[in-house]
Amino acid sequence: MEEKSSKIFGIRAVIEAINSGATIQKVYLQKGLTGNLFSELNTLIKKHSIATSHVPVEKLNHLSKNSNHQGVAATISPIDFHDLETILEGISTTDKTPLILLLDQITDVRNFGAIIRTAECTGVDAIVVQNQGSAPLNADAIKTSAGAAFKVPICRVDHLKDALFLLQASEINLVAATEKTDDTLFDVNFIQPTAIIMGSEHRGVNPSILKMVDAKAKLPLLGTIESLNVSVACGAFLYEALRQRL
Template sequence: MITETTTIFGIRSIIEAIESGSTINKIYLQKGLRGNLYYELEKIIRSKKIATSTVPVEKLNRLSKNNNHQGAVAQISPIDFYDLEQLIESTLENEKIPIFLLLDQLSDVRNFGAIIRTAECTGVNGIIIQKNGSAPVNAETIKTSAGAAFKVPICKVDHIKDALFLLQASNIKTVAATEKTEDSIFDINFNQPIAIIMGSEDRGVNPSILKMVDYKAKLPLLGEIASLNVSVACGAFLYEAVRQRI
């Protein structure tokens, strides 16, 4: 089992890693970086739509352990990501009642790992995340998932909306977890092909996504605190689907 995300540094090394087909989690670039090789890397990053962050040189020094990073450090994902269209097609062929999970820009790796673990335990057929703005699959994610990240297919899409279009075109109903509804989780029929959408820790599901989904549902909260941790809420949704299906 891979327990650490590989970090590579140096512009040429990163270009070669991308061209060899390595799955890049994120590339960190030094502020003010210039030069022909940098522009070549920047062009490839744009064409491959790889997540990037512009950072001070001190952060790059820490990431590369003070090696000669040339102003660029990349983190290679320890897993391979699935093609969503192919995953939907193969799942519909093999599963009577598939269930997918969409994470709308979830940012905390521990929440991500906990959700992956619960997804594996509840028979989720695939997890869908957005390329930019989502928590990476790194060593912490895999550790928190107890290795489930190697067992549940994970897909990356340019935008969650892209995934919704594909799922709905395949007659898979979509339900968003949100407090902005009067409908309870217990009013939703999970005993059908369905995809559950969970929002980010601070903003929840994006309003533009809420306009697209087939259903919206909330969990009953009987105490004074207004919301649950997203991984806990996700577990409640997934186990309600399990309850209905068994």
């Protein structure tokens, strides 16, 4: 199933979209843009922690097919994002043991989509991503997810640490997938309420986040390649959690 993100153009149009509560995926701003309306837009962007990119006018011309964009374009996500606290409150009213997945700035949209698909297949209750620095939930990600993006609640937060504090307060064990440990994923107790943290493709889990977790675990690797693709590694972690719970 493929859904394309809607695009809107013009400063006033983007301002109205933000004020109306639309799920803005990203705002593209022409380099050097100034003026009162731009200042108003910039204030809204910062207030709502919307991802932005400062681009040359040629990029905007391409996005808008040379229509009047006024130096601003935005993409609106086809997916409605969820509130993590509300998700956790809902789980607490059931007998289900929480399984949450946090993605620490994974940037490849196909990795993102593949992870969403595996998360849906393994019963993950919610996926948490950070507003800035994460792969967009665009048509490619949704297509790769095989429609799972419409079934698994996806939550966006300003800072991943905010989500970690909330999970800790909910007595959910934080497990980071990292090579910086001697423990493997088979040493972790996934039967208890668990949040699994997967790191970015290039640097892994942020060191400041590693300091907050309850457990660190790695995949045993017998070959000469030092690491697996993050979506594959994520699948291994999620299926080990599922195996233990079954």
